Amino acid sequence: MSWDESMDCCSWDGVTCDMLTGYVIGLDLSYGGLDGTIHPNSSLFLLHHLQMLNLDNNYFNYSSIPNEIGRLRNLRHLNLSHSTFHGKLPTQISYLSNLVSLDISGEFTLDQKTFETLLQNFTNLEVVSLSFVNISSPLPMNMSSSLRYVDLVFTNLRGDLTESFFLLPNLEQLKLSRNNLLKGVLPNIHLSNTLLELDIANTGIFGELPDSIGTLISLNYLNLAGCDFSGRIPDSIGNLTQIRELIFSANHFAGHIPPTISNLKQLTHLDFSSNSLGGEIPDVFSNLQELIKLSLTKNSFIGPFPSSILSLRRLQSLDLSENSLSGPLRCNMSMIQKLTDLHLSHNSLSGIIPSWVFSIPSLHELQLIHNRFNGVADELKQNPTLEVLDLSHNQLSGPVPRLLANLISLAELDLSTNNISDDAGIEALATLQRLAKIDLSYNPLSLRTSINGSKVTFPGLRILLLSSCELKDFPRLRNLKTLQVLDLSNSKIHGPIPKWFSSIRWDSLQYLNLSYNSLTGQLEQLHFNSLVYLDLKFNFL
Numbered sequence: 016m017s018w019d020e021s022m023d024c025c026s027w028d029g030v031t032c033d034m035l036t037g038y039v040i041g042l043d044l045s046y047g048g049l050d051g052t053i054h055p056n057s058s059l060f061l062l063h064h065l066q067m068l069n070l071d072n073n074y075f076n077y078s079s080i081p082n083e084i085g086r087l088r089n090l091r092h093l094n095l096s097h098s099t100f101h102g103k104l105p106t107q108i109s110y111l112s113n114l115v116s117l118d119i120s121g122e123f124t125l126d127q128k129t130f131e132t133l134l135q136n137f138t139n140l141e142v143v144s145l146s147f148v149n150i151s152s153p154l155p156m157n158m159s160s161s162l163r164y165v166d167l168v169f170t171n172l173r174g175d176l177t178e179s180f181f182l183l184p185n186l187e188q189l190k191l192s193r194n195n196l197l198k199g200v201l202p203n204i205h206l207s208n209t210l211l212e213l214d215i216a217n218t219g220i221f222g223e224l225p226d227s228i229g230t231l232i233s234l235n236y237l238n239l240a241g242c243d244f245s246g247r248i249p250d251s252i253g254n255l256t257q258i259r260e261l262i263f264s265a266n267h268f269a270g271h272i273p274p275t276i277s278n279l280k281q282l283t284h285l286d287f288s289s290n291s292l293g294g295e296i297p298d299v300f301s302n303l304q305e306l307i308k309l310s311l312t313k314n315s316f317i318g319p320f321p322s323s324i325l326s327l328r329r330l331q332s333l334d335l336s337e338n339s340l341s342g343p344l345r346c347n348m349s350m351i352q353k354l355t356d357l358h359l360s361h362n363s364l365s366g367i368i369p370s371w372v373f374s375i376p377s378l379h380e381l382q383l384i385h386n387r388f389n390g391v392a393d394e395l396k397q398n399p400t401l402e403v404l405d406l407s408h409n410q411l412s413g414p415v416p417r418l419l420a421n422l423i424s425l426a427e428l429d430l431s432t433n434n435i436s437d438d439a440g441i442e443a444l445a446t447l448q449r450l451a452k453i454d455l456s457y458n459p460l461s462l463r464t465s466i467n468g469s470k471v472t473f474p475g476l477r478i479l480l481l482s483s484c485e486l487k488d489f490p491r492l493r494n495l496k497t498l499q500v501l502d503l504s505n506s507k508i509h510g511p512i513p514k515w516f517s518s519i520r521w522d523s524l525q526y527l528n529l530s531y532n533s534l535t536g537q538l539e540q541l542h543f544n545s546l547v548y549l550d551l552k553f554n555f556l
Contacts, residue, residue: 031067038064045071045094052078060086067092071118077101085110096120096144104148109133116142120166127152134158134165145170146190154197158183166190168214175199176220185209192216192238201244203227210234216262217241224268229254238262240286245269248292253278260284264310267291277302288334289313296321296335303327310334312358317341320364325349325371334358336382344369353377360384360405370394373401373422384408384429391416398422405429407454415440415455424449431456431480438462445473452478456502460484473497481506482528489513489534500526504550511536512556518542529554 018027025032031041039062052075053059060083068087071094080100085107093111096118104125109132117140125148133143134155141161146168153174163185173196180189181204191197192214200222210231221243229251235258245267253275261282268290277299288310295318296311306327316338324333328350336358343366354375360382368383370392380403389410395418404422407429414437415430426449435458444450450473478500486506498521517539526548534554
């Protein structure tokens, strides 16, 4: 719409002209709002001097790319990605032998001969991105030495990964992920000072990770997730001193974390989750002061919580869940300031949950499910950020901890499957303005004092789960008018459903479960306009 035909086209948005000849040499129409199709007779294909064509992020209505694209022999940069072109890529693409960069990511098919021509015969080609193109071909044995950036993600490549890529003298980024038919072992890698990024995640590559991985000393990103690697992580991994992201999740690595990990001082993301690593988590993290995310979940680590992690000032996400860590969370002082997510679930950690855990100033989510904690610290500072707290499946006993009321932004609280028998602390939680969910199921709990009080309102409570408790009497919940889910099942409630329960207007209530109790009498007409699930089975109504 901005192209004014009364003006020289060289002044139009997205148009670049040669200053001497006036020929159009560049068209950048990315994010241009174009739609429809490109007709084979389009004057676009008469721009024989065109060197750059960018149609990225438009809408061409799943039409095909015309064969006439091959007439633009002077093209050096071609980008047709994310523009809903569709179908078979024309073989005439192979005529564009002057290309330096080619990005045709999308839902295309590409024949093997054209694919090999692009990677082998285009001697100027530096950048090639064919992600999500259905190639269904093996990787060529020989490739152009000019290649610098190769993205072949999710292209149905098949066959073995050979060392040919690792012999390219200028290669900086290699992305082969999501090609599960790409198999073989990772070859021994010759010294390469240029490779910055290697991503072979979710391929069929298997075997041991060779020591030669340590020769890729310029790497800043290495992703092996979802492959079939086994054996030990080699000590040579410590040679990758420029690495920022190291992702080895969902493999079969075994043995210990190599101590040389402490050399990786630039590391921001370390993910060894879902492997068979074991032993104690070594004291290697105090050197990794740039670390933002650490995940060791779903391994076989034993021993105490690794206190060296608590020196990581920039850490934002820590997941040590589903291991066999044991003992208390001993710590004199935590330096963690930016942690938002702490997951220690499914371990055998025990003792009192210390105050430093709740004092992390940026913490949003704390998951301590399935441990052996038996109490909460006697002093808790006010925490304005914690929103999700799950202490279910532990050994907490006595009253609901009153000090949890200091978690002033708490939205979800799960204390289910513990030994909590006293509801005295619930009244303190009623002051929490954002509390939307309380789960106290599977506790020997009766509601004698707190939630029955007229001053206990829980202004935003939407979910209250009291299944399999020891309620005995029907709880007075008159003030909880924002409830959407109420579960009182299997809680030994006996006697008639009180009349006030039938008369109260709970316009938000959608789920009500009163099953497996000893309720008697007749249920009066309910004034629950939004109710979609009601369960009364195994009562005497």
